[in-house]
Amino acid sequence: MSDQSWQADSSGLKQIIDLLKESQNPDSTVQQNVQIKLEQLSQYPDFNNYLIYVLTKLGGDADEPTRSLSGLILKNNVKAHFHLFPATVKTFIKQECLSCIGDSSPLIRATIGILITTIVSKEGILSWPEILPQLSQLLDSPTITVCEGAFGALQKICEDSADDLDSDDANQPLNYLIPKFIKFFKHENSKIRSYSLQCVNHFIVSRNQALMLNIDGFLEGLFALATDEDTEVRRHICRSLVMLLDIRADRLLPHIGNIVEFMMLRTQDQDELVALEACEFWLTLSEQPICKDVLSPYLHRLIPILVNGMKYSELDIILLRADVDDEDDQNHPDREEDIKPRFHKARSHSLSGSHNHQSAGGGDNVSDDDEDTYDCDSNANDDDALCDWNLRKCSAASLDVISNVFCDDFLPVLLPLVNEKLFNSNWIEKESGILVLGAIAEGCMNGMLPHLAQLIPFLIECLSDKKALVRSITCWTLSRYAHWVVQQPHEKYLQLLMTELLKRVLDGNKRVQEAACSAFATLEEEACQELVPYLGFILQSLVFAFSKYQHRNLLILYDAIGTLADSVGHHLNKPEYIELIMPPLIAKWNALKNEDRDLFPLLECLSSIATALHSGFVPYAEPVFQRCVTLVKDTLQAGALHEQHPEIHDLP
Numbered sequence: 001m002s003d004q005s006w007q008a009d010s011s012g013l014k015q016i017i018d019l020l021k022e023s024q025n026p027d028s029t030v031q032q033n034v035q036i037k038l039e040q041l042s043q044y045p046d047f048n049n050y051l052i053y054v055l056t057k058l059g060g061d062a063d064e065p066t067r068s069l070s071g072l073i074l075k076n077n078v079k080a081h082f083h084l085f086p087a088t089v090k091t092f093i094k095q096e097c098l099s100c101i102g103d104s105s106p107l108i109r110a111t112i113g114i115l116i117t118t119i120v121s122k123e124g125i126l127s128w129p130e131i132l133p134q135l136s137q138l139l140d141s142p143t144i145t146v147c148e149g150a151f152g153a154l155q156k157i158c159e160d161s162a163d164d165l166d167s168d169d170a171n172q173p174l175n176y177l178i179p180k181f182i183k184f185f186k187h188e189n190s191k192i193r194s195y196s197l198q199c200v201n202h203f204i205v206s207r208n209q210a211l212m213l214n215i216d217g218f219l220e221g222l223f224a225l226a227t228d229e230d231t232e233v234r235r236h237i238c239r240s241l242v243m244l245l246d247i248r249a250d251r252l253l254p255h256i257g258n259i260v261e262f263m264m265l266r267t268q269d270q271d272e273l274v275a276l277e278a279c280e281f282w283l284t285l286s287e288q289p290i291c292k293d294v295l296s297p298y299l300h301r302l303i304p305i306l307v308n309g310m311k312y313s314e315l316d317i318i319l320l321r322a323d324v325d326d327e328d329d330q331n332h333p334d335r336e337e338d339i340k341p342r343f344h345k346a347r348s349h350s351l352s353g354s355h356n357h358q359s360a361g362g363g364d365n366v367s368d369d370d371e372d373t374y375d376c377d378s379n380a381n382d383d384d385a386l387c388d389w390n391l392r393k394c395s396a397a398s399l400d401v402i403s404n405v406f407c408d409d410f411l412p413v414l415l416p417l418v419n420e421k422l423f424n425s426n427w428i429e430k431e432s433g434i435l436v437l438g439a440i441a442e443g444c445m446n447g448m449l450p451h452l453a454q455l456i457p458f459l460i461e462c463l464s465d466k467k468a469l470v471r472s473i474t475c476w477t478l479s480r481y482a483h484w485v486v487q488q489p490h491e492k493y494l495q496l497l498m499t500e501l502l503k504r505v506l507d508g509n510k511r512v513q514e515a516a517c518s519a520f521a522t523l524e525e526e527a528c529q530e531l532v533p534y535l536g537f538i539l540q541s542l543v544f545a546f547s548k549y550q551h552r553n554l555l556i557l558y559d560a561i562g563t564l565a566d567s568v569g570h571h572l573n574k575p576e577y578i579e580l581i582m583p584p585l586i587a588k589w590n591a592l593k594n595e596d597r598d599l600f601p602l603l604e605c606l607s608s609i610a611t612a613l614h615s616g617f618v619p620y621a622e623p624v625f626q627r628c629v630t631l632v633k634d635t636l637q638a639g640a641l642h643e644q645h646p647e648i649h650d651l652p
Helices: 010-022 028-041 047-057 064-084 087-099 106-123 131-138 144-160 174-186 190-201 209-213 215-224 231-247 249-267 272-285 291-308 314-319 367-374 391-422 427-439 445-462 468-480 494-505 510-546 551-572 575-591 599-644
Strands: none
Touching: 010 028, 010 047, 010 064, 047 064, 047 087, 047 106, 064 087, 064 106, 087 106, 087 131, 106 144, 131 144, 131 174, 144 190, 174 190, 174 209, 174 215, 190 231, 209 215, 215 231, 215 249, 231 249, 231 272, 249 272, 249 291, 272 291, 272 391, 291 391, 391 427, 391 445, 427 445, 427 468, 445 468, 445 494, 468 494, 468 510, 494 510, 510 551, 510 575, 551 575, 551 599, 575 599
């Protein structure tokens, strides 16, 4: 059978189309049956011919979702065992992809592009040497759908196979592709302009030689697009400039004033994705030695933009509806998908431990730390969508790092804005003002010192705000000033802060519980043995939390208890304290199965407790030790089984 002579059998074609349509039924039983039939059909040599035929030839006889599904099944087959496909089938699939890349349906064009890049990723560019020249030639087609389809496929290849494209083995195809991509920056179709930008962007960070040789034309093309009205184009321009600032700041310096103006405008873009890409510019600029000189003339305009970006967006409010409505949700069980995988890391919550930002030029890259700091709204886990890096978090992180560059010079512009927000009747404005105070705590600490005597009592009052989101962000912001609080006489701030934070540890809202528990752990690290006189009160509150907390917050509670043990050490070794803390911990220890991942945070907690209690831990030592030995033994055995039969046994 040659690829040219293959013909689809009508009955076999109907069977596959019916099966594809049936697979779109949401019923799990139907899905299982379809999967079995698909696996059976995959045994036939020309099954994949039928799949590409449905994708590319049945424009009128099959709906778009069915055609696309056929292509995605084929993509999975290619990914799994393309090396087993007969040569004639491989050739047929490749020919059909190229002949139908200009399909009238955007969904089908996208599916064909995915299939093409999967083949290239699976076998390498050299296995399909004609693909890049042919796609490049199709870019010049007067038919817009053909140009779009070819560009879509090239964009995916650039994304998935960037290293292969930059190799001598492939004859450096970027030498002709990069200049061609740049020419399409001027195309009248916005989709084409967007694709061309995306293609080039994949090679900025790697400092691709072909791109560096064409850097002048690239910059000229970018600047010409500065007023583009298409949101996708604007987003990719911002991404280009951020990456260029990171790796070739010298080439941007002659234009830096105009770029700063552009980025300030785009940080306020109505499209939040554009605004987010632009806001990344300030994070990247803060790492450059030129940051202070560049931003000084614009600081009075930039600060209000970043502060405004720190408010909850309309989408945030929708996602956080339960917390916005101040729902008492402590009795609502957590969904298992809300429990994120946990990996061991050094315990550190304090400013000095968790953030080691330095001013621009100090040498440390702060981006990773800042993204962690403001991820999921400063340690309060949200719905998955809200845990994504967004404009609010990026604005807060940017304000944080830039305040580390300018320090107290920040405050004359910032403080009037914050003061207005803190006393605003709109809780969203007030909440963002409190977030601002937390963000600048490190960079502007010296300048904030004269204000803290009034500010700390105000924030402690905010811990009782009727809005759960205000209470939760206040916990975090207070934790950023914990170092100052513990240096003052206890009766002035520490006792009151400790009391109010522990009330919030027992709040009826799960988000507030988590934020308060994390904040209290920070306070524990800063105060250390200053907390010894209050140990009984602290332990009573933390132990009571065991009866209130759902699954996710229990993990935070273990951390707070372990941190307390690390902070007060042997002072915890008193019978009355042991009788308080050990029963609930051992009850959890006994309730968990050996394969339960919650054992890890509990083990961390118990190891801190054991170290602090010394001889006081003896009654619990043997059963804990024996179980730990069993865990090590079981894990080693499971690892050995995985090495022998990885297809049967999962990695432990």
